[in-house]
Every structure is written in structure tokens, then in C-alpha cells.
Amino acid sequence: MNRPVLLSKGLDPVLGVFTGLLAYYLHETNPRTAPPPDQTLSALVGWRMEKRRQEQLQKDQEAETGDWKQVVGETK
Structure with missing residues (x-):
């Protein structure tokens, strides 16, 4: 059984991604549905990246x- 094709096999996925991105953009910018400024996707991604950066910095400092303690001869 053949699957239905809207435009073409290559263009259908592109149309789906475009429609999803447009829906997301409209959801984020519509005054009635827009999340608070601190809960937008860009703010949440920035918060997560900063959290990972701090964790990595802490691991690097511990390492x-x-x-240094091994070089000096101290043990934990």
C-alpha cells in the first residue's frame, strides 16, 4: 500500500519542519500565549548552558x- 504524499517525498519533511517552527514562533510571540520573559526557550537554554559551564569549571578546579596534591605528596 502506498503512503499518501502531499507534495513530494523530499518536500514533505521540509514543509513539516517549517510549519513546526512557524507554530513555535507564533506561540512565543503571541501576547496571549507568550511565556514570561524568564521562561522563553532562549532564556532557559542560556540558564542551562551557564549551569553546565559552572559545573565544568568546578570539576576542572577540583582536578x-x-x-597538585599528588605532585606535592599530600593525600586526600
Whole structure:
């Protein structure tokens, strides 16, 4: 059984992605449905990236401290 094709096999996925992005944009910018400024996708992604950056910085500092203690001869 053949699957129905709206435009073509290559253009249908592009149309689907475009429609999804347009729906997301309209949802984010519509005054009635827009989330608070601190809960937009860009704000949440920025918050998550900053959280990961801080965790990585903390791990790097712990690794440097541990390496230094091994060089000096101290044990944890």
C-alpha cells in the first residue's frame, strides 16, 4: 500500500519542519500565549548552558587541586 504524499517525498519533511517552527514562533510571540520573559526557550537554554559551564569549571578546579596534591605528596 502506498503512503499518501502531499507534495513530494523530499518536500514533505521540509514543509513539516517549517510549519513546526512557524507554530513555535507564533506561540512565543503571541501576547496571549507568550511565556514570561524568564521562561522563553532562549532564556532557559542560556540558564542551562551557564549551569553546565559552572559545573565544568568546578570539576576542572577540583582536578587541578587533586593533581597538585599528588605532585606535592599530600593525600586526600
